[in-house]
Amino acid sequence: MTTQVLRDTVTIKKPALSTRELLKPYSTLLALVVLMFLFELTGRVWTSEVKSMVLGALSGEAALDIDALGRSVLSSLTSTDAAFFTSRNLTNLTLQVSINGILAIGMTMVILTAGIDLGIGSVVALCGICLGLAQAKWAWPLPASLAFAAAVGASVGSVNGFLISRFRIPPFVVTLGFLVIARGLALIFSGSSAISPLSDEVQFLGGGFVTPWFLVGALVLGVVASTLFSRASLRSSSGADTAARLAASNTVQAEVKTSPKGASLVEWAVGGTLFLALASLALWTFFTDRGLPVPVLILIICAAIGMFVLQKTTFGRGLYALGGNETAALLSGIPVQRIKFTVYLIMGLLAGIAGIILSGRLNSATPTEGQLMELDAIAAVVIGGTSLQGGVGRIQGSIIGAFIIGVLNNGMDMLELSTDYQMVMKGLIIVFAVYSDSRSKHK
Amino acid sequence: MANSGPPLLEARGIVKTFGGVRALGGVSFRVDAGEVLALCGENGAGKSTLMKVLSGVYPQGDFEGDILWKGSAVAFRGTRDAEAVGIGIIHQELNLFRELTVAENLFAGHLPSLGGALGAKLGLVDWGTVEAQAASVLADLGVTFSPRDRVADLSVGDSQMVEIAKALLKNSKVVIFDEPTSALSNREVERLFGIIDALRAKGTACVYISHKMDEVFRLCDRVVVLRDGKSVGGGPLKRLEPQRPAHVSEASEPATFEAPRSLDGHDVVKLMVGRELSNYYPPRRAPEASATFDLKVDSLSTRRRLDGKVVVDNVSFQARRGEILGLAGMMGSGRSEIFYSLFGHPDYDATGSVSLEGVDAHVTGVDEALEHRIGLVPEDRKHLGLHLGMSIQQNVSMASLFRISRLGVIDAAAELERANRYVRKLRIKAPDAETTVSNLSGGNQQKVALAKWVAIHPRVLLLDEPTRGVDVGAKFEIYQLLNELVDEGVRVIVASSELPELVGICNRVLVLNGGKVAGELEGAGVSPENIMSLAAGAPQSSIGASAAVNASASH
Numbered sequence: 001m002t003t004q005v006l007r008d009t010v011t012i013k014k015p016a017l018s019t020r021e022l023l024k025p026y027s028t029l030l031a032l033v034v035l036m037f038l039f040e041l042t043g044r045v046w047t048s049e050v051k052s053m054v055l056g057a058l059s060g061e062a063a064l065d066i067d068a069l070g071r072s073v074l075s076s077l078t079s080t081d082a083a084f085f086t087s088r089n090l091t092n093l094t095l096q097v098s099i100n101g102i103l104a105i106g107m108t109m110v111i112l113t114a115g116i117d118l119g120i121g122s123v124v125a126l127c128g129i130c131l132g133l134a135q136a137k138w139a140w141p142l143p144a145s146l147a148f149a150a151a152v153g154a155s156v157g158s159v160n161g162f163l164i165s166r167f168r169i170p171p172f173v174v175t176l177g178f179l180v181i182a183r184g185l186a187l188i189f190s191g192s193s194a195i196s197p198l199s200d201e202v203q204f205l206g207g208g209f210v211t212p213w214f215l216v217g218a219l220v221l222g223v224v225a226s227t228l229f230s231r232a233s234l235r236s237s238s239g240a241d242t243a244a245r246l247a248a249s250n251t252v253q254a255e256v257k258t259s260p261k262g263a264s265l266v267e268w269a270v271g272g273t274l275f276l277a278l279a280s281l282a283l284w285t286f287f288t289d290r291g292l293p294v295p296v297l298i299l300i301i302c303a304a305i306g307m308f309v310l311q312k313t314t315f316g317r318g319l320y321a322l323g324g325n326e327t328a329a330l331l332s333g334i335p336v337q338r339i340k341f342t343v344y345l346i347m348g349l350l351a352g353i354a355g356i357i358l359s360g361r362l363n364s365a366t367p368t369e370g371q372l373m374e375l376d377a378i379a380a381v382v383i384g385g386t387s388l389q390g391g392v393g394r395i396q397g398s399i400i401g402a403f404i405i406g407v408l409n410n411g412m413d414m415l416e417l418s419t420d421y422q423m424v425m426k427g428l429i430i431v432f433a434v435y436s437d438s439r440s441k442h443k
Numbered sequence: 444m445a446n447s448g449p450p451l452l453e454a455r456g457i458v459k460t461f462g463g464v465r466a467l468g469g470v471s472f473r474v475d476a477g478e479v480l481a482l483c484g485e486n487g488a489g490k491s492t493l494m495k496v497l498s499g500v501y502p503q504g505d506f507e508g509d510i511l512w513k514g515s516a517v518a519f520r521g522t523r524d525a526e527a528v529g530i531g532i533i534h535q536e537l538n539l540f541r542e543l544t545v546a547e548n549l550f551a552g553h554l555p556s557l558g559g560a561l562g563a564k565l566g567l568v569d570w571g572t573v574e575a576q577a578a579s580v581l582a583d584l585g586v587t588f589s590p591r592d593r594v595a596d597l598s599v600g601d602s603q604m605v606e607i608a609k610a611l612l613k614n615s616k617v618v619i620f621d622e623p624t625s626a627l628s629n630r631e632v633e634r635l636f637g638i639i640d641a642l643r644a645k646g647t648a649c650v651y652i653s654h655k656m657d658e659v660f661r662l663c664d665r666v667v668v669l670r671d672g673k674s675v676g677g678g679p680l681k682r683l684e685p686q687r688p689a690h691v692s693e694a695s696e697p698a699t700f701e702a703p704r705s706l707d708g709h710d711v712v713k714l715m716v717g718r719e720l721s722n723y724y725p726p727r728r729a730p731e732a733s734a735t736f737d738l739k740v741d742s743l744s745t746r747r748r749l750d751g752k753v754v755v756d757n758v759s760f761q762a763r764r765g766e767i768l769g770l771a772g773m774m775g776s777g778r779s780e781i782f783y784s785l786f787g788h789p790d791y792d793a794t795g796s797v798s799l800e801g802v803d804a805h806v807t808g809v810d811e812a813l814e815h816r817i818g819l820v821p822e823d824r825k826h827l828g829l830h831l832g833m834s835i836q837q838n839v840s841m842a843s844l845f846r847i848s849r850l851g852v853i854d855a856a857a858e859l860e861r862a863n864r865y866v867r868k869l870r871i872k873a874p875d876a877e878t879t880v881s882n883l884s885g886g887n888q889q890k891v892a893l894a895k896w897v898a899i900h901p902r903v904l905l906l907d908e909p910t911r912g913v914d915v916g917a918k919f920e921i922y923q924l925l926n927e928l929v930d931e932g933v934r935v936i937v938a939s940s941e942l943p944e945l946v947g948i949c950n951r952v953l954v955l956n957g958g959k960v961a962g963e964l965e966g967a968g969v970s971p972e973n974i975m976s977l978a979a980g981a982p983q984s985s986i987g988a989s990a991a992v993n994a995s996a997s998h
Contacts, residue, residue, distance in 0.1 A: 312855070313853060315851060317837065318844075320830075
């Protein structure tokens with residue numbers, strides 16, 4: 001009865017989405033795709049043949065043969081040989097990204113609480129050394145060595161967390177301290193030299209391959225889980241709408257400024273297409289090359305757990321609440337200090353896992369390894385749209401951010417740019433990414 | 444004076460939209476020299492937007508319509524242009540540099556320079572002039588702080604005075620006051636009213652934005668009411684105080700194009716809410732005689748951890764189901780601090796005993812308060828009560844996640860179902876429960892803050908200034924909700940600085956003064972006068988015989 005009456009009076013305008021707004025949630029993902037195609041293009045054009053011609057002409061050794069150049073470019077552009085999109089290159093790319101991706105998961109949680117962890121590069125090295133000692137020196141069994149390395153990471157993290165949550169020392173300061181302390185400990189424990197070789201199993205963890213059917217399984221699971229999730233939210237938008245429409249009055253239009261939400265079909269289509277494209281690219285990569293790299297599998301597992309924790313658990317909710325408004329979270333009975341402690345512990349644990357993978361891949365535990373890794377992780381998180389002020393951000397974004405950084409490194413390596421130039425480029429792109437993100441937010 | 448010529452400031456057909464939503468839909472109004480115009484309307488009616496248009500916050504071109512100054516059109520590119528013409532605005536949110544001195548704040552942006560052009564280029568500041576002028580304007584305001592004080596060290600009320608001084612310094616011809624009294628003590632409010640009267644006598648035009656009807660009627664000559672971005676009416680106001688100097692209201696009363704009949708409070712509220720609102724307060728329930736006092740607070744004393752200051756001093760009181768207990772007192776009298784003590788706020792150290800239904804309920808942490816199902820809706824919803832960036836749903840379940848989770852995993856469907864239930868129960872106006880709270884109006888935000896605590900099924904609910912910055916319609920709904928909670932057996936305690944509110948909804952009122960209980964009023968004794976005199980420190984015995992004083996509870 002009243003339902004009908006009210007429904008007539010309430011008209012909640014859902015403005016039609018412009019293309020720009022439509023693509024906004026996927027902007028980082030699109031940037032990644034564009035970047036990959038950009039490197040494919042430049043990689044094809046900038047062949048050694050073209051390079052020698054251009055450089056020769058520039059140095060005045062030979063006149064530039066425009067015809068030959070054009071032919072060369074045209075043939076490489078039309079050839080079926082890819083430059084960037086080879087399954088070998090893409091597999092290597094995922095291998096390179098996996099460590100930063102794992103660290104970025106923990107860093108996302110830390111930054112969501114408006115904190116920071118500057119020490120993880122050193123913790124990665126320290127954990128690697130501990131693994132090396134356990135394996136090479138003490139000849140511990142594999143599980144014990146792995147548990148030891150991970151436990152060292154978790155302990156450093158928990159000390160960080162304790163100092164930050166209990167004594168209210170700013171995270172920047174505490175973790176800056178551990179940047180130096182952990183590095184020093186790594187050097188002390190290792191006697192300043194690399195420890196090698198490591199066992200085959202550890203090498204497998206760092207660079208081995210498993211059947212890509214694991215990825216198929218993961219994708220199926222992911223799709224099932226996300227449909228279950230979206231079913232809930234679909235029900236929410238229909239159920240909530242009727243309820244709210246019942247309660248709402250005409251004033252809603254004036255009060256609610258803009259809420260272009262509720263997944264429209266077009267949005268679903270865009271997201272679905274992107275997802276399908278990337279998933280098939282990944283499957284093709286792993287099926288045609290050596291298989292699914294173990295570190296990538298570990299990354300997928302960590303990311304899945306991380307996303308579940310952030311989106312589905314009270315801990316995750318508390319994390320967002322704490323980052324969004326710490327006082328209000330405290331006054332709502334959210335265990336603010338315990339969450340802070342746990343977040344740094346998780347970060348340390350993930351640094352331990354990253355340390356295991358890294359030393360496995362190098363077949364050596366090196367005390368100087370992992371420098372500036374924290375910055376790559378922070379960059380991935382920030383590029384992925386997480387606010388340094390806390391409270392806003394997702395692990396998905398950080399993983400994409402890690403891939404953007406990985407594609408940059410990989411592509412510039414492919415173009416044989418020297419690392420010096422790579423650093424400058426990377427820095428510029430990070431600043432630009434954050435700038436464009438903050439611009440789009442202010443719009 | 445202004446009758447003959449064009450009005451001092453006039454707005455014609457102002458339209459302002461925010462991304463498709465029309466905040467102002469063609470508002471016209473005028474204000475003349477020497478009058479105080481009240482601008483009334485519920486939250487979200489467009490008052491602040493209109494004032495931002497007039498003060499140049501939104502530059503010309505950002506909105507449609509014309510602004511006329513003394514009859515000729517003006518175009519502001521920014522606030523500086525508006526200031527140059529003579530429009531000053533005192534914002535609701537304080538725009539002060541907390542780490543700078545009062546004088547530096549007063550001259551922020553236009554410090555006088557020393558030694559002519561060269562001095563100006565070098566940026567040398569004439570601090571002598573700064574201090575002298577600052578001192579003189581502060582003296583006019585009759586404040587006690589000095590120009591050299593750091594703003595961070597001032598009370599909120601004094602900071603507001605600095606804002607007012609800033610507008611006065613610029614010699615504005617039109618001064619806009621955007622809800623200036625929400626942070627002021629009664630004495631400061633009186634002083635502010637004196638200043639506004641002086642401005643009016645000087646021929647300055649004042650625009651006074653407020654929810655508070657008593658202030659509007661004491662102060663203002665004319666009213667314009669906005670609703671949903673339109674001016675829905677207005678006209679001269681019926682004077683409440685005949686002793687006000689007659690010349691002011693009579694002489695400067697412009698020949699209005701609006702309703703000739705003088706409006707009374709009832710008319711204004713009706714215009715604001717767009718419907719007949721028979722009473723500001725829902726009927727009060729009579730307490731059940733059978734209900735026993737089962738929330739007992741005995742000799743509660745509290746220190747603030749930060750500085751060790753005693754903020755609650757040996758306070759004892761009792762509460763029971765079936766009634767609303769009020770806490771009254773001036774700012775700093777310990778109202779909020781009593782709540783924080785009962786709630787286990789970690790910044791406060793409380794001693795004394797608290798028992799609830801015979802069980803010790805003295806808590807030392809918010810988690811323990813939650814175990815006893817004691818809820819606190821804090822005073823400052825934006826900073827303490829809500830997560831503005833999160834959805835209604837997430838805010839509603841914030842304090843009761845344990846109810847909708849198992850093994851730490853949130854049941855999304857249950858959470859949503861519950862959120863919808865509270866959106867309905869509290870009549871929160873929003874498209875859906877996933878709407879971000881920052882997009883809601885003040886009244887609806889406050890309802891969300893309330894819903895969060897209703898959702899824990901509280902046994903005791905403490906509400907600190909539950910209707911601050913809330914429009915009339917939403918206020919009434921909040922009062923109704925409190926009554927429903929009382930009916931459900933919640934012990935409701937309300938701290939408020941709005942005396943009519945306490946009188947309107949409370950069965951008993953505990954009056955505080957300097958962290959101590961100054962007295963307790965019950966039944967017919969709950970009157971603004973009695974509360975005021977107790978809060979101001981008058982002994983309880985001096986209160987008239989009509990005050991039924993419950994001595995047993997304040998033993």
